[in-house]
Amino acid sequence: MSIHIDSVSKQFGSFAALQDVSLAIPEGQLVALLGPSGSGKTTLLRIIAGLEAPDAGGVRIHGDAKPSIHARRKVGFVFQHYALFSHMTVFENVAFGLRVRPRWDRPSKAAIKERVQKVLAMVHLDWAGHRMPDQLSGGQRQRVALARALAIEPEVLLLDEPFGALDAQVRAELRQWLRRLHEQTGLTSVFVTHDQEEAMEVADRIVVLHEGRIEQDGTPQEVYDHPATSFIYQFIGQVNRFRGRIRDGHFQVGDASVSVAGHPHEEGTRVEGYLRPHDLDLALERSPGALPATITRIQSTGPLARVRLAAAHDQSDLEAHLSTEDLAQLSLAVGQKIFVKPRRLDLFPDTSPATAEDWVI
Amino acid sequence: MASPTRSLPGFGLSLGLTLAYLSAIVLLPLAALVVKASGATAAQVWHTVSDPRVLASLRLSLLASLGGALLNLVFGVLVAWVLVRYTFPGQRVVDAMVDLPFALPTAVAGIALTKLYAPEGWLGHLLPFKVAYTPLGVLVALTFIGLPFVVRTVQPVLEELDAQEEEAAACLGASRFQILRRVVLPHLAPALLSGFTLAFARALGEYGSVVFISGNLPFRTEIPPLLIISKLEQYDYIGATVLATLLLLISFALLFAINRLQARLRPGAARG
Numbered sequence: 001m002s003i004h005i006d007s008v009s010k011q012f013g014s015f016a017a018l019q020d021v022s023l024a025i026p027e028g029q030l031v032a033l034l035g036p037s038g039s040g041k042t043t044l045l046r047i048i049a050g051l052e053a054p055d056a057g058g059v060r061i062h063g064d065a066k067p068s069i070h071a072r073r074k075v076g077f078v079f080q081h082y083a084l085f086s087h088m089t090v091f092e093n094v095a096f097g098l099r100v101r102p103r104w105d106r107p108s109k110a111a112i113k114e115r116v117q118k119v120l121a122m123v124h125l126d127w128a129g130h131r132m133p134d135q136l137s138g139g140q141r142q143r144v145a146l147a148r149a150l151a152i153e154p155e156v157l158l159l160d161e162p163f164g165a166l167d168a169q170v171r172a173e174l175r176q177w178l179r180r181l182h183e184q185t186g187l188t189s190v191f192v193t194h195d196q197e198e199a200m201e202v203a204d205r206i207v208v209l210h211e212g213r214i215e216q217d218g219t220p221q222e223v224y225d226h227p228a229t230s231f232i233y234q235f236i237g238q239v240n241r242f243r244g245r246i247r248d249g250h251f252q253v254g255d256a257s258v259s260v261a262g263h264p265h266e267e268g269t270r271v272e273g274y275l276r277p278h279d280l281d282l283a284l285e286r287s288p289g290a291l292p293a294t295i296t297r298i299q300s301t302g303p304l305a306r307v308r309l310a311a312a313h314d315q316s317d318l319e320a321h322l323s324t325e326d327l328a329q330l331s332l333a334v335g336q337k338i339f340v341k342p343r344r345l346d347l348f349p350d351t352s353p354a355t356a357e358d359w360v361i
Numbered sequence: 362m363a364s365p366t367r368s369l370p371g372f373g374l375s376l377g378l379t380l381a382y383l384s385a386i387v388l389l390p391l392a393a394l395v396v397k398a399s400g401a402t403a404a405q406v407w408h409t410v411s412d413p414r415v416l417a418s419l420r421l422s423l424l425a426s427l428g429g430a431l432l433n434l435v436f437g438v439l440v441a442w443v444l445v446r447y448t449f450p451g452q453r454v455v456d457a458m459v460d461l462p463f464a465l466p467t468a469v470a471g472i473a474l475t476k477l478y479a480p481e482g483w484l485g486h487l488l489p490f491k492v493a494y495t496p497l498g499v500l501v502a503l504t505f506i507g508l509p510f511v512v513r514t515v516q517p518v519l520e521e522l523d524a525q526e527e528e529a530a531a532c533l534g535a536s537r538f539q540i541l542r543r544v545v546l547p548h549l550a551p552a553l554l555s556g557f558t559l560a561f562a563r564a565l566g567e568y569g570s571v572v573f574i575s576g577n578l579p580f581r582t583e584i585p586p587l588l589i590i591s592k593l594e595q596y597d598y599i600g601a602t603v604l605a606t607l608l609l610l611i612s613f614a615l616l617f618a619i620n621r622l623q624a625r626l627r628p629g630a631a632r633g
Contacts, residue, residue, distance in 0.1 A: 049532060051528050051531070051532070074532075074533075074534055075532055076532070077528070077529065077532040079525050079528075079529060081523075081525065083523060083525035083526050083528065083529040084526075084529075085526055085529075085530075085543075085544060086523075086526070086548075087547045087548060096530065096533055096535070096543070097533035097534055097535075100530075100533065100534055100535040100536070100539045100543070101534060145529075148529075148533065149532075149533075152533055152534060
């Protein structure tokens, strides 16, 4: 079912966790709420679940207002640390949501058993019904938590850093598996993560939160290729940053002048140019718009070579990614002085305090 | 013959110390009691045990201790819940007050309770029935001294309880009452039983606070410890030790049974 979040604000003491956040999630979408810690992503998820009440604004699920968790609207919520009932078997954990239904709505014993077996089979744990949660591994526990959430046939599935407590390999497995599960069930799902790779891999849509506001909302492709702000550029993926100034409509950095099409920045303002490592070309000869740099490290394992450089004008670290064939062709060596040329560049206002160097033009 | 290697060293020493300590503090005095009582003839034992006055006192003591422990079970959990789950002004003071029944000399508590609940006392004159000098007074005194046991055993468990389990239950559609019954109480059960047992055991042996509020009416408000003292005052050492041994056996049997029950309640012990 669809989820509508209307201008939700939430304050914890003097800390504004969420500021006027609105978001509409259509039925069947798998959305990642992505942000660093303190960005308000978990608070937003808890408000959707009804575990937290917003100070202002509201949440509607399938068009109906959802005042609080005790209104008995069913949400499947998966906690980072599983929150399994430690005194119950896996079977009892999964059956819990069915057993607590009011008598007129409660399935028969046989129906409960069948339903529990079905969802346990879905998470490949049909053999574990009689185990206690503390006899299972972390990944298995989280699958039990998912089965428990799915058993009640929830309207929406909410996951709070579901794989955050697991080790890397299990995490990668469960991501794939969550994606498949979503395709199977078609449940409207929202999951919180601070791991941009996880968000890219699993979600249909990424909502980036920063300091209690939505910073960007789009497909993984859009968010990665066209970050809306410098924060997102730095938060998602690897990035190179050039600090410079607008002169004659061009981006002046060091003694190079890079032409950037259609930027809105005024003449003379300080700006930062961002680009991904694979958008940085390396050349042995100087050309217009290229900057001198020194190679500090070359790492060529796998098909992708990573070349780290120090920019000549301010010694800032740069990284370029190129294919190992291109690397072989250039026959580069550590310590060599070469030229880097941005293939594309996104400019954002430089809000950091000016240093003396910035005035040396 | 080589002794098997243990992964944890010091077993011999620590067990030796434990046994020596327990013997000096617990076992020897109790053994002296039993030795003295074993000097009694069968007729003397029967005379003491079958005395209707003794039986009445045992009945009162057991029932009032049970009642007090049950009352504390309910209200002790409430106190612990309020102290753990809410913050309010004066919380620390309330928290400290819980221990007062431990610290106060029991005779002082007894006299204070008697003054309060006497027919002309602050609370007593408001009540339509008599409390002091009735079995109800005994219950009040035993409830008073037992309160800290339940609160102090339940409180830490409640603090450690994972609030997310309750949130998970709420998300799954459980009502507040269902959450309490199916999620919170099972976690508290071992602590509840501990607190109950301690309060009950303490009440069985209580003397100081009861003798003032009960009025010590034969067959109505006498408790076994009082009978033991009065037998001692009449130089009836045999009678006193026989009665004390009887009390000891009853207490031990009850505590042992409750401990067994508790072992089965421990988390992870239940399967199915």
